Amino acid sequence: MAVTSVYEREFTFSEKDFHFIRDLINERTGIVLADHKVDMVYGRLSRRLRELKLNTFDDYLSSLKHDEKELINFINALTTNLTAFFREKHHFEFMKTNLLPELIKKKKNKRLRIWSAGCSSGEEPYTIAMTLKELIPDNRGWDAKILATDLDSNMVRKALNGIYTEDRVNGLTKDQMRKWVSKASGDHSSMVEMSDDLRKMITFKQLNLMHEWPMKGPFDIIFCRNVLIYFNKETQAMLFDRYADMLDGDGHLFIGHSESMYKICDRFQLLGKTIYRKIK
Numbered sequence: 001m002a003v004t005s006v007y008e009r010e011f012t013f014s015e016k017d018f019h020f021i022r023d024l025i026n027e028r029t030g031i032v033l034a035d036h037k038v039d040m041v042y043g044r045l046s047r048r049l050r051e052l053k054l055n056t057f058d059d060y061l062s063s064l065k066h067d068e069k070e071l072i073n074f075i076n077a078l079t080t081n082l083t084a085f086f087r088e089k090h091h092f093e094f095m096k097t098n099l100l101p102e103l104i105k106k107k108k109n110k111r112l113r114i115w116s117a118g119c120s121s122g123e124e125p126y127t128i129a130m131t132l133k134e135l136i137p138d139n140r141g142w143d144a145k146i147l148a149t150d151l152d153s154n155m156v157r158k159a160l161n162g163i164y165t166e167d168r169v170n171g172l173t174k175d176q177m178r179k180w181v182s183k184a185s186g187d188h189s190s191m192v193e194m195s196d197d198l199r200k201m202i203t204f205k206q207l208n209l210m211h212e213w214p215m216k217g218p219f220d221i222i223f224c225r226n227v228l229i230y231f232n233k234e235t236q237a238m239l240f241d242r243y244a245d246m247l248d249g250d251g252h253l254f255i256g257h258s259e260s261m262y263k264i265c266d267r268f269q270l271l272g273k274t275i276y277r278k279i280k
Contacts, residue, residue, distance in 0.1 A: 011049055013042050017057045021045070024064065025078055028071070029151060030210040031230040033078075044077045072153060079152040080230075083120040085127050085171055088225065090273050091254045092131050095221070099252060100135050103220055112136075112144040113219045115246070117209065118227035119148035122159025122194075122202075123168070128223065129198040130180055138197070147215060149207035160204040162194035209239060218248040225274075226256035233264060240265035247278045 021041055022033045033041065045060065052070075054060050064071050086092055103112060112132075116125040125148035136142045150156050163184050169177065169192055184193040207213070209227070222243050228236050243253055244267040253268060253276045255261075261268055261276065268276035 009042070009046075011042075011046055011055075011057055013057055017061060020061055021078075025075065028210075029075060029208060030235045031078070032232050032235075041078065045074070048073060048077055076152045076154050079150075079155070081120040081150075081152060081155050082226070083123045085123045085169060087123070087127075088257055088274075091223075091225075091275065092127060094271075094273070094275055095128075095131050096134065099221070100132070104135065107220075110140075110142045112142060113217070114144075114146045114221045115215075115219045115223065116146060116148040117207075117222060117224040117243075119150045119155070119159055119204070120152075121155050121164075122148065122162060122204070123164075124148070124223060124225070125159070125202045125204075126162065126180075126194050126198055129201045130176060132201065133179075133197065144201065146202045147219075148202050148204045151206070151208055153206045156204050156206045162199055163188050163191050164193070165191055168192075210235075213242070213246070215246075217246040219246055219251060220248050221252050221254070222247060223254045225254060226258070228255060228259050237264050241267065244268065244278050244280075249278070251278045252276065253278070 018038050018041060025031050025033060045057070048070075049055075049057070049060050052060070052063075054063075064074055114128055114132075116128060119125050125146050128146055132144055132146075136144055148156075148159060150159070169181055172181065180195045180198055181192050182195065183189070184191045224239075224243065228239060231239065240253075240261060244265070247253065252271075255274045255276070257274055259274060261270070267278060267280050269279045270276055
């Protein structure tokens with residue numbers, strides 16, 4: 001095992017502490033922490049100890065047994081939130097050139113539902129909204145909505161605000177900037193914010209994928225990218241199955257570049273580049 005028994009750092013951090021944390025995060029979220037994540041765990045939770053003015057991991061881990069609010073902070077601290085506008089650009093190109101034109105022709109009721117599962121700080125659902133707006137302007141009479149969920153409640157709040165540093169939008173074109181981005185005001189005057197036209201398409205909610213899902217569906221498209229890598233194969237299979245149940249008859253699922261359904265789920269057909277279509 002890569003974990004040595006004690007870390008001589010600001011706080012003593014034992015193998016037993018790591019095992020407790022690993023088991024607790026798995027029990028609460030289904031996330032699997034590999035042994036090589038020990039430095040990451042120490043670094044992120046040390047910040048919680050400093051903020052709470054605690055001296056030992058023993059004190060902190062004991063508090064998790066009865067403090068539900070801190071348990072939420074604990075989960076938030078260990079959730080990885082790496083994202084960007086138009087990340088894995090080929091997914092949005094496929095939506096724009098293939099999938100959305102097909103749905104626009106097929107959907108007689110003009111109802112379109114998309115779920116961003118693991119939306120992090122919001123760049124993904126806002127990118128989906130931009131892509132939709134290019135093909136379905138407001139005057140076309142479409143009922144198009146995006147649900148954006150994440151385990152990390154802090155990220156959900158950030159996504160809902162839709163305010164970002166200017167470097168976060170560097171990858172957007174001049175036309176996209178003109179249409180969908182403006183200077184923020186007040187305390188955020190050095191930042192930018194997403195337009196109201198995009199915001200009103202998106203509903204942001206905190207959701208633990210391992211718990212009951214309150215929404216009914218069906219969804220036409222689900223994005224769950226770079227989320228399933230944190231689960232074991234059994235949990236991945238369960239989630240793929242639940243996604244299939246939540247999708248419309250031949251709905252599409254987009255997953256991350258390092259993820260695969262191979263020998264895990266047979267309810268989807270791979271179209272290429274981590275794009276799947278439901279087949280049963």
